Amino acid sequence: MKNVENVILKNIEQNGKLSTSDIEKIKQISEQEGKGLVKILRDENLLNDDDFMEILSDIYRRGHVNIDEISNDLELDIKAFVKFISEKFKVLYFDLDDIDIDYRISEKLSTAQLKTYSAIPVKEDEISVYVAFKNPFDVMAQDKVQNLFNRKLLKVAIAQPTQIEKYISKLALNESIKDVITEIRRELSSSASQGQNSENSGILKLIEIILKTSIQSRASDIHIEPTETNCIVRSRIDGMLSETFIFDKDIYPPMVSRMKLLSNMDIAERRRPQDGRFSAQILDKEYDFRISTLP
Structure with missing residues (x-):
C-alpha cells in the first residue's frame, strides 16, 4: 500500500x-x-x-x-475533496478556471516565491488581498505572503492543486518575457517614437513568441481576447482551448493593431468582423496564418 x-x-x-x-x-x-x-x-x-x-x-x-x-x-475526486475542506473549515474556495484572475497582483511575488508558497493571488479590494493556497493550513507560507502585502489583510483561500500549478507555470512563462513587455510599454509611452512600426519592435517580438510557442505545442488555432483586467492568449491543442499567455490589458490594443497591419486589415474598423492573412518564418519554416477579428 x-x-x-x-x-x-x-x-x-x-x-x-x-x-x-x-x-x-x-x-x-x-x-x-x-x-x-x-x-x-x-x-x-x-x-x-x-x-x-x-x-x-x-x-x-x-x-x-x-x-x-x-x-x-x-x-x-480531488475537486470534491478541496470543496469539502472549504466547507468544513470555512475556507474560501476558488475555481481558478472560472474566475478572472488579476495577474497584476502577482507582480509582488517572483515565480520562485509562488512555487515555494504554492499560492496564487487572485484579487484584491481596498482592504484585502485574496490568495489561493494549495495548502490553506500552511501558516508559515501565509505569514510570508502577508508580509509581501503588509498594507492589506490576507484572505486565505483554497483551490485545486493542479490549477495552482498550472497558473504558476503560466506566470513563469510570462516572467520569461518581461523584458519584451517592458520594451512594448516603453514604445507605447514614447509619443515621438516610431518603435512599434519597426521590424524589431517589442510587439513584433511578442507576436513571434506567441506564434512560436503555439507551433511548438502543435496548436491548430490561437485566440487573443481581452477581459476586464487581462489580455489572454489561448491555444487550441488536441481540440481543447487552454491559456498559454496572460498579459495586462494594455498589451491588447497594440497587439491587435499590429496583427491587423500584418494581415492588411483596416486598423480603424472595430464594429465589423474582418478577415485577413499573413505569412511568417517561424523556427526556420514558412507558415501561413489566417486572421479573423470580431467586434
Missing part, C-alpha cells in the same frame, strides 16, 4: 472506525488484488464517503499527508 493509504488506515484503526479484522482484510485485498484503499472501502462497504472525507481532512489539516499525495495516490 502507498504511504498515504497506510497513514489513513492507521488513523482509522486508532479512532476505532474499523475493527482490526477489517484492517487486515483491507491489507490482504490490497496485496492480492492491487486495489487502492478508496476502492476497497467502497467495494466492501466498510466506510462511506462522508466518513472517509472527515478522516482524510483531519489527517490533512494536521499535516500527516500532503495534497499532492492525496491527489496522486488516492482514487479520489
